[in-house]
Amino acid sequence: MAKRAMQCKRLVVKIGTSSLIHPNGKVNLQTIDRLAYALTALNNQGYELVLVTSGAIGVGMAELGMSKRPAVIAEQQALAAIGQSELMTLYTQRFSDYGAKIGQLLLTHDVFDYPMNRQHVLDTIDALLAQQVIPVINENDSVAVDELDHRTTFGDNDQLSALVAKQIGADLLVVLSDIDGLYDRDPNRHPNAALMPTITQLSAKVLAAAGGSSTRFGTGGMVTKLKAAKTMMRAGKQMVLASGRDPRIVLQILAGDPVGTWFGQPKQAASVSQSFQ
Numbered sequence: 001m002a003k004r005a006m007q008c009k010r011l012v013v014k015i016g017t018s019s020l021i022h023p024n025g026k027v028n029l030q031t032i033d034r035l036a037y038a039l040t041a042l043n044n045q046g047y048e049l050v051l052v053t054s055g056a057i058g059v060g061m062a063e064l065g066m067s068k069r070p071a072v073i074a075e076q077q078a079l080a081a082i083g084q085s086e087l088m089t090l091y092t093q094r095f096s097d098y099g100a101k102i103g104q105l106l107l108t109h110d111v112f113d114y115p116m117n118r119q120h121v122l123d124t125i126d127a128l129l130a131q132q133v134i135p136v137i138n139e140n141d142s143v144a145v146d147e148l149d150h151r152t153t154f155g156d157n158d159q160l161s162a163l164v165a166k167q168i169g170a171d172l173l174v175v176l177s178d179i180d181g182l183y184d185r186d187p188n189r190h191p192n193a194a195l196m197p198t199i200t201q202l203s204a205k206v207l208a209a210a211g212g213s214s215t216r217f218g219t220g221g222m223v224t225k226l227k228a229a230k231t232m233m234r235a236g237k238q239m240v241l242a243s244g245r246d247p248r249i250v251l252q253i254l255a256g257d258p259v260g261t262w263f264g265q266p267k268q269a270a271s272v273s274q275s276f277q
């Protein structure tokens with residue numbers, strides 16, 4: 001297969017809990033290390049990038065040796081408070097191993113609804129990027145209760161990452177998940193499911209393919225990832241959904257390797273779809 005034509009200067013990379021935590025509940029240090037390596041490599045090449053990371057609750061559970069996520073919201077928030085600082089410690093260590101600096105932003109989606117708050121966030125991100133510091137974003141879990149229990153249709157890091165990408169004018173959102181792309185059915189439930197490499201329209205068939213999460217640590221499943229794709233496509237931008245098993249895949253994505261599922265507008269797909277002839 002030929003390469004995809006990826007025109008990109010500014011990108012957002014989102015990684016989900018299920019890529020950061022082993023099935024046994026321990027933190028996946030190799031994934032964090034490889035993510036830090038890949039993003040630092042891109043930073044050094046001159047890309048402007050932002051990391052949106054989940055994992056605060058998962059790392060908090062690992063810290064306390066808990067195997068089951070508590071149902072009580074305040075307990076989840078307490079775990080996020082514990083895990084977020086540990087997560088940032090791990091990122092700070094690993095990024096500094098490769099010579100990159102990072103800065104933390106904890107956001108709620110509604111900051112973008114208020115022009116002054118929005119401007120402050122955008123100014124902060126711009127100032128970090130101007131210093132080649134990589135902004136590392138998570139949802140502010142002690143405030144953003146909606147997302148923790150998914151009682152509302154909005155709010156999770158898949159959609160937050162798309163919102164951030166749109167607001168900062170990123171060309172590309174890369175969503176790293178525990179699955180290597182969008183399938184025509186949930187592959188964890190249907191072994192014969194087929195990967196869909198290129199999506200130019202979120203048709204009823206595509207939307208119907210998306211199920212929820214079937215893992216212990218993930219939350220949104222494919223539904224929130226397609227909502228993120230919709231935000232990017234409407235903004236005229238691209239998204240790639242790929243496996244977070246080895247985050248160095250981001251380097252392959254930017255090199256145009258046809259991995260995962262590419263989402264974009266039909267006119268952008270002209271160059272992309274040639275790769276699948």
Ligand SMILES: Nc1ncnc2c1ncn2[C@@H]1O[C@H](COP(=O)(O)OP(=O)(O)O)[C@@H](O)[C@H]1O
Nearest residue numbers: 016017018177178183186211213218219220221
């Ligand atoms: N059509 C589909 N294609 C791929 N994955 C799907 C689909 N429908 C549901 N899923 C589920 O979505 C999961 C990924 O979402 P999630 O568990 O929230 O991961 P993350 O923590 O990476 O955000 C997959 O493991 C899979 O079980």
Ligand SMILES: N[C@@H](CCC(=O)OP(=O)(O)O)C(=O)O
Nearest residue numbers: 016017054055056057157219
């Ligand atoms: N903000 C929460 C995670 C929310 C979330 O969207 O999780 P995921 O579905 O794993 O990307 C945390 O850091 O634990």
